[in-house]
Amino acid sequence: DIQLTQSPSFLSASVGDRVTITCRASQDITNYLAWYQLQPGQAPNLLIYTASTLQTGVPSRFSGSGSGTEFTLTISSLQPEDFATYYCQQLNSYPLTFGGGTKVEIK
Amino acid sequence: QLQLQGSGPGLVKPSETLSLTCTVSGGSVSSSAYYWVWIRQPPGKGLEWIGNIYQSGSTNYNPSLKSRVTISIDTSKNQFSLRLSPVTATDTAVYYCVRQVGQHGLPRTSSGWLSGWFDPWGQGTLVTVSS
Numbered sequence: 001d002i003q004l005t006q007s008p009s010f011l012s013a014s015v016g017d018r019v020t021i022t023c024r025a026s027q028d029i030t031n032y033l034a035w036y037q038l039q040p041g042q043a044p045n046l047l048i049y050t051a052s053t054l055q056t057g058v059p060s061r062f063s064g065s066g067s068g069t070e071f072t073l074t075i076s077s078l079q080p081e082d083f084a085t086y087y088c089q090q091l092n093s094y095p096l097t098f099g100g101g102t103k104v105e106i107k
Numbered sequence: 108q109l110q111l112q113g114s115g116p117g118l119v120k121p122s123e124t125l126s127l128t129c130t131v132s133g134g135s136v137s138s139s140a141y142y143w144v145w146i147r148q149p150p151g152k153g154l155e156w157i158g159n160i161y162q163s164g165s166t167n168y169n170p171s172l173k174s175r176v177t178i179s180i181d182t183s184k185n186q187f188s189l190r191l192s193p194v195t196a197t198d199t200a201v202y203y204c205v206r207q208v209g210q211h212g213l214p215r216t217s218s219g220w221l222s223g224w225f226d227p228w229g230q231g232t233l234v235t236v237s238s
Contacts, residue, residue, distance in 0.1 A: 032213065032214065032222065034224040034225070036225070042230070043203075043227065043228040043229060043230045043231065044203065044225075044228045045228075046224060046225065046226035046227075049208075049224040055226065087153065087154055089154075089224065089225070091213060091214070091222040091223060091224060092214055092222065093214060093216075093222070094167065094216055094220060094222070095156055095169045095170060095171070096156040096222065097156065098153055098154040098155070098156070099153070100153045101153050101154075
C-alpha cells in the first residue's frame with residue numbers, strides 16, 4: 001500500500017496568514033493526488049484533484065502543487081472558515097489511501 | 108445537485124453485523140460514470156477507504172477489511188449498502204458514503220477498476236461498537 005505522510009500534523013495560524021501543508025508519498029505517484037477539507041459536523045469537501053486542479057466552487061486562495069513523491073496544499077490568505085483538518089489522498093493505486101491529516105487552528 | 112444520506116443503527120454489539128444504507132438523490136447510482144464508495148474515520152484517527160461498487164454490482168474492497176465486508180447496490184431504490192461482520196470496538200467510526208469520480212488517463216487495476224477522487228461526501232454516520 002502507498003503511505004502518505006502529512007506535515008505538520010498540527011498548525012496554528014492567524015487570519016490572513018499564508019499556510020502550506022506537505023504530503024509525501026512512499027513511492028512515485030506522478031500527479032495522482034487529491035486534497036480534502038474536513039470540518040466538524042460537516043461533510044468532507046474536495047478541494048483539489050490531480051495535484052493542482054481546483055475543484056469547481058473552491059475559492060482560488062487554495063492551490064496545490066507537486067509531483068512524484070512531494071506535494072503541497074497552499075492557502076494564500078487564511079480565512080475564518082478555513083480552520084479545519086486537511087487530508088491528502090493518493091489516486092495512484094488501490095487500496096486508495098489518505099494521509100494522517102493536518103489540523104489548522106486559530107492562533 | 109447530488110446528495111448522499113447514510114442511515115443505520117448508531118450502536119452495534121461486538122461480534123454482530125454493522126449495516127448501513129446510503130440513499131442517493133439528485134443523481135442515479137445506475138450511472139456508468141461513477142463508483143459508489145464507503146470510507147470511515149475512527150475517532151481521532153485518519154480516513155480509511157473501505158471499498159467501492161459499480162452499478163453492475165461489481166465490488167472492490169480494501170484487503171485489510173475484505174474478509175468482513177460486503178457492499179451491495181439497489182438501483183431500484185437508488186441506494187447502496189455496507190455490511191461489516193463481525194465487528195469489534197476498533198470498528199467504531201464515522202462511516203461516510205461517497206461518490207468516486209474518475210477521468211480518462213487515471214490508473215486502472217488489472218481487473219479494470221479506475222482510480223479516482225471522492226466527491227461529494229455524505230454527512231457521515233457515527234457507529235459505535237459496544238455491548
